Amino acid sequence: MPLPESERILLGPGPSLVSPRVMRAMAAPVLSHLDPELMAMMDQMRDQLRRVFRAPAGSFACAVSGTGTSAMEMAVANLVDHKTRVLSVVGGYFADRVAGMCQRYGGQVRRLEYEWGRAVDPDAVRRALSQNGADVVTVVHAETSTGVLNPIEQVAAIAREHGALVIVDAVTSLGGHRLEVEQWGIGACYSCAQKCIGAPSGMAPIVFSPDALARRVASRSFSFDLGLLEDYWVRRKYHHTICASLVYALREALSMVEEEGLEARWTRHRDHHTTLATGLGAIGLSLLPPESDRLWTLNAVRVPDDIDEAAVRAQLLVRFNIEVGAGLGPLAGKIWRVGLMGAGSSPAIVVLLLGALESVLRAQRRG
Amino acid sequence: MPLPESERILLGPGPSLVSPRVMRAMAAPVLSHLDPELMAMMDQMRDQLRRVFRAPAGSFACAVSGTGTSAMEMAVANLVDHKTRVLSVVGGYFADRVAGMCQRYGGQVRRLEYEWGRAVDPDAVRRALSQNGADVVTVVHAETSTGVLNPIEQVAAIAREHGALVIVDAVTSLGGHRLEVEQWGIGACYSCAQKCIGAPSGMAPIVFSPDALARRVASRSFSFDLGLLEDYWVRRKYHHTICASLVYALREALSMVEEEGLEARWTRHRDHHTTLATGLGAIGLSLLPPESDRLWTLNAVRVPDDIDEAAVRAQLLVRFNIEVGAGLGPLAGKIWRVGLMGAGSSPAIVVLLLGALESVLRAQRRG
Numbered sequence: 253m254p255l256p257e258s259e260r261i262l263l264g265p266g267p268s269l270v271s272p273r274v275m276r277a278m279a280a281p282v283l284s285h286l287d288p289e290l291m292a293m294m295d296q297m298r299d300q301l302r303r304v305f306r307a308p309a310g311s312f313a314c315a316v317s318g319t320g321t322s323a324m325e326m327a328v329a330n331l332v333d334h335k336t337r338v339l340s341v342v343g344g345y346f347a348d349r350v351a352g353m354c355q356r357y358g359g360q361v362r363r364l365e366y367e368w369g370r371a372v373d374p375d376a377v378r379r380a381l382s383q384n385g386a387d388v389v390t391v392v393h394a395e396t397s398t399g400v401l402n403p404i405e406q407v408a409a410i411a412r413e414h415g416a417l418v419i420v421d422a423v424t425s426l427g428g429h430r431l432e433v434e435q436w437g438i439g440a441c442y443s444c445a446q447k448c449i450g451a452p453s454g455m456a457p458i459v460f461s462p463d464a465l466a467r468r469v470a471s472r473s474f475s476f477d478l479g480l481l482e483d484y485w486v487r488r489k490y491h492h493t494i495c496a497s498l499v500y501a502l503r504e505a506l507s508m509v510e511e512e513g514l515e516a517r518w519t520r521h522r523d524h525h526t527t528l529a530t531g532l533g534a535i536g537l538s539l540l541p542p543e544s545d546r547l548w549t550l551n552a553v554r555v556p557d558d559i560d561e562a563a564v565r566a567q568l569l570v571r572f573n574i575e576v577g578a579g580l581g582p583l584a585g586k587i588w589r590v591g592l593m594g595a596g597s598s599p600a601i602v603v604l605l606l607g608a609l610e611s612v613l614r615a616q617r618r619g
Numbered sequence: 620m621p622l623p624e625s626e627r628i629l630l631g632p633g634p635s636l637v638s639p640r641v642m643r644a645m646a647a648p649v650l651s652h653l654d655p656e657l658m659a660m661m662d663q664m665r666d667q668l669r670r671v672f673r674a675p676a677g678s679f680a681c682a683v684s685g686t687g688t689s690a691m692e693m694a695v696a697n698l699v700d701h702k703t704r705v706l707s708v709v710g711g712y713f714a715d716r717v718a719g720m721c722q723r724y725g726g727q728v729r730r731l732e733y734e735w736g737r738a739v740d741p742d743a744v745r746r747a748l749s750q751n752g753a754d755v756v757t758v759v760h761a762e763t764s765t766g767v768l769n770p771i772e773q774v775a776a777i778a779r780e781h782g783a784l785v786i787v788d789a790v791t792s793l794g795g796h797r798l799e800v801e802q803w804g805i806g807a808c809y810s811c812a813q814k815c816i817g818a819p820s821g822m823a824p825i826v827f828s829p830d831a832l833a834r835r836v837a838s839r840s841f842s843f844d845l846g847l848l849e850d851y852w853v854r855r856k857y858h859h860t861i862c863a864s865l866v867y868a869l870r871e872a873l874s875m876v877e878e879e880g881l882e883a884r885w886t887r888h889r890d891h892h893t894t895l896a897t898g899l900g901a902i903g904l905s906l907l908p909p910e911s912d913r914l915w916t917l918n919a920v921r922v923p924d925d926i927d928e929a930a931v932r933a934q935l936l937v938r939f940n941i942e943v944g945a946g947l948g949p950l951a952g953k954i955w956r957v958g959l960m961g962a963g964s965s966p967a968i969v970v971l972l973l974g975a976l977e978s979v980l981r982a983q984r985r986g
Contacts, residue, residue, distance in 0.1 A: 279646050
């Protein structure tokens with residue numbers, strides 16, 4: 253199997269398109285994991301991440317060597333053990349994954365289930381916490397499986413009223429939707445490199461607030477041990493061999509985020525989502541979540557009854573070199589997941605996707 | 620801090636020099652983690668890894684998203700739990716790390732300690748197993764902290780006589796020293812990408828023999844869960860967003876290993892190590908391990924009493940753009956760790972390093 257010769261147009265749930273500037277950074281000569289120059293870049297990256305997460309002074313931000321799933325495991329491994337009462341707010345595949353991870357780490361997990369394809373009702377969180385309390389609340393900001401944006405500001409405020417620390421999954425929102433770790437009072441928050449930030453996958457941003465740092469538990473995982481990773485990132489003590497190429501790429505992508513400006517980037521993601529939603533309506537397609545609950549970054553598009561879901565994805569790939577995602581779990585076969593993230597959130601991409609989709613649907617209906 | 624403008628000459632304990640061919644592969648357009656083309660490349664990589672590990676039919680080989688430490692954790696997480704009696708053979712920093720990881724995963728760990736800087740005596744392993752038995756034996760093939768090669772063939776044979784499964788750390792040997800997973804009867808074996816294989820770090824090769832697959836335990840880690848990773852690599856079920864760029868790089872590096880031929884590559888590593896050892900003797904330096912116990916890939920060079928260890932490393936870096944490693948744990952300040960691995964195991968590198976080292980030592984002694 254040869255290397256790809258042309259740029260795949262990545263409009264699935266991630267990875268998203270990587271800009272040439274980030275690819276060039278990744279091609280710089282490799283430095284070792286303890287090289288003073290690399291560690292200086294990593295210091296810069298910690299500052300970038302604190303700013304992009306909008307995290308308070310005294311937070312610890314870094315990028316885990318691994319993917320968003322690794323960062324999820326790092327958050328759980330250091331904040332949940334067998335004594336921890338966890339309320340997991342679950343309305344999608346990734347919220348379910350966090351809840352399961354808390355169970356693996358011994359947590360006493362209660363699940364507040366809500367409908368896949370809708371945002372959670374903050375009052376339901378309040379009732380659950382009033383009845384049973386919790387030490388930790390897990391909630392997903394941008395549920396990648398359903399295209400739903402959750403009201404984190406309200407959920408976090410309620411959790412804090414009840415003395416619970418909030419772990420927020422921002423894998424599909426960081427850099428694409430407003431996210432305010434300090435202002436909203438989030439305890440720990442993690443994301444990934446390959447969606448709205450625009451780097452390849454392989455390093456995953458994470459931040460622990462001072463409150464979370466104070467409430468840490470002993471990590472059973474070595475790779476994701478917060479104390480050992482603080483030793484490495486801050487005190488330059490060897491822990492693992494971080495990939496310099498990925499540090500270069502993520503730092504460059506974060507620089508591009510800050511040059512554009514976070515607010516401007518959020519607006520860009522909103523605007524192209526709106527254009528796409530209108531265009532989908534014009535070709536007879538609709539989105540799963542109601543308008544109030546929709547992500548800008550990941551669009552859950554309902555598959556019409558007369559359409560073969562997988563065949564459409566295959567045709568988009570073969571004819572147009574476009575990738576969109578399939579549904580996960582109970583939504584498999586029922587939705588396409590269309591990401592407009594990072595470099596993929598652009599006017600050209602929107603018209604390209606709409607044109608290609610219309611062409612494929614028309615061809616399939618003609619038989 | 621700008622990106623590096625020149626190639627750092629990486630002669631520490633890893634990462635080693637990455638060939639231009641591997642860097643070019645890494646620059647190919649990104650594919651997603653479920654792209655049929657990427658998954659076809661990953662199928663090829665599983666075959667490459669089985670061959671490079673010399674693993675038996677029915678083994679499961681893959682590359683963990685993470686570093687050698689992640690692969691170590693994957694081996695432990697799936698083979699050690701609270702019911703597992705572990706004998707950890709410990710004569711260096713990385714053997715100690717494996718033992719500690721087994722404890723984190725609940726294992727009943729006994730440690731067979733031996734001298735840092737010497738190979739383990741297989742008879743000591745036999746005595747330890749005869750007295751107390753074990754379900755799992757952990758041992759490091761190439762101890763990166765001491766420059767010592769351990770007699771894995773004998774240790775594995777003894778472990779099998781006693782019914783124990785052997786986990787072998789081959790982080791600094793795969794691709795540089797003979798390693799025979801099938802012939803030696805190794806249960807699980809892991810390595811890294813950035814040493815003798817010659818790719819950037821970020822993906823770590825691992826293999827489980829059929830015996831190990833049959834003796835797996837429930838993994839407490841989600842990221843390193845063997846069953847979930849089999850689902851992903853074999854059955855194409857989503858688990859995490861693997862980094863396509865690193866897949867390209869590692870596959871290319873493995874192709875280069877196979878084009879050279881494993882035996883030829885081992886011989887190359889041996890020959891340049893021998894030349895280096897002779898040259899070091901000529902400038903008054905000696906190696907920590909006795910000749911019979913020495914690695915070819917990583918040379919533990921004793922620091923002379925009159926020499927400032929850190930100043931030599933700093934001068935090599937500043938004047939010659941050469942990186943060598945410091946000692947770890949009890950060997951900090953006492954040795955330099957000089958890696959001749961992958962593309963770094965060449966005649967030009969040996970003469971460059973010897974010349975630079977001699978120059979720096981002479982300058983320091985002149986004051």
